[in-house]
Amino acid sequence: MNIGITGASGLIGRRLTDLALQRGHEVFAFSRTPARRILGCTMRLFSTDAPPDFESCEAIVHLAGESVLGLWTAAKKQRIAQSRILGTRRVAEAIASMQNPPEVFISGSAIGFYPDSGDTEVLESAPCGAGFLAQTSRLWEAEALKAAAPRIVLLRTGLVLAREGGALPLLTRIFRLGLGGKLGSGQQWMAWIHLDDLCRLFLFCAENQSLSGPVNGTAPWPVRNTDFTKTLASKLRRPAFLSVPAFALRWLGEFSHELLDSKRVLPGVASAQGFPFRFPELPLALSNLL
Ligand SMILES: NC(=O)c1ccc[n+]([C@@H]2O[C@H](COP(=O)([O-])OP(=O)(O)OC[C@H]3O[C@@H](n4cnc5c(N)ncnc54)[C@H](OP(=O)(O)O)[C@@H]3O)[C@@H](O)[C@H]2O)c1
Secondary structure, three states, X not given: OEEEEEOOOOHHHHHHHHHHHHOOOEEEEEEOOXXXXXXXXXXXXXXXXXXXXXXXXXXXXXXXXXXXXXXXXXXXXXXXXXXXXXXXHHHHHHHHOOOOOOOEXXXXXXXXXXXXXXXXXXOOOOOOOOOHHHHHHHHHHHHHOOOOOOEEEEEEEOXXXXXXXXXXXXXXXXXXXXXXEEEOOOOOEEOEEEHHHHHHHHHHHHHOOOOOEEEEEOOOOOEEHHHXXXXXXXXXXXXXXXXXXXXXXHHXXXXXXXXHOOOXXXXXHHHHOOOOOOOOOHHHHHHHHO
């Protein structure tokens, strides 16, 4: 299969590209700076100014967008929203202009789509939340659904655990210093996924013709923040007695909701389709990654 990947230079994109190449797929890697080469790929331009050239792509995975990590200033929020909403619109426009559209369009989305749900299990049919990330995700998914591809998958990813980037390397440094601890009450649920399982799930969605619509990209066993903290501390053989009170996280502004809201998200569609998770439980994932 010829797979076009936007954001191929990012955390998920790099691993997905490697995995796709290993499985014998051809990869067209889209970047704002296509002069930056990615080994084994054909490079093409991705820009929010004009539709990208997806010629010859049989599947498209759209991952490009401003990182949501960090302080959500007004300018940062605008970059998050614009890069995703406009970027996805450009992808849909490009697909609409193709004589031979791709068989499948997989648009990366996020579990930030869902509201704070307490202890309730969240499946793909759950409604959208009201906060900034939820509403941005809703608009960005709406742009994806305008694409004229026979199959559209909205892959709503949870917290990605990886050695190479994202939250885990930062948490590991903090915990190694003995400064790890639960966030707020620690009772909030965290829906996480090992990077390798997530990338295998992207390819599963590309290859499995019966899959379309929202798909939660999370492990089958989410954990409470307090259990995440204990498991990470025990894998690193460090104490984690501290706790960061909720009020102390509020200086992060709206981003604090991403740390304190409870998301007991389950991979309903992936499990129903028999997707074989290699790292379904947190201790297994952390043993592999640390
Ligand atoms: N990592 C997670 O825990 C996680 C969780 C939930 C959802 N997701 C979603 O999954 C997607 C990929 O995640 P990731 O962690 O791989 O992201 P990432 O490492 O930040 O990479 C995203 C890529 O997007 C491009 N990009 C960055 N800023 C951009 C902007 N302002 N406009 C257009 N393109 C931009 C960059 O590629 P170039 O510089 O080559 O153009 C970058 O390599 C994102 O949409 C993210 O929101 C990730």
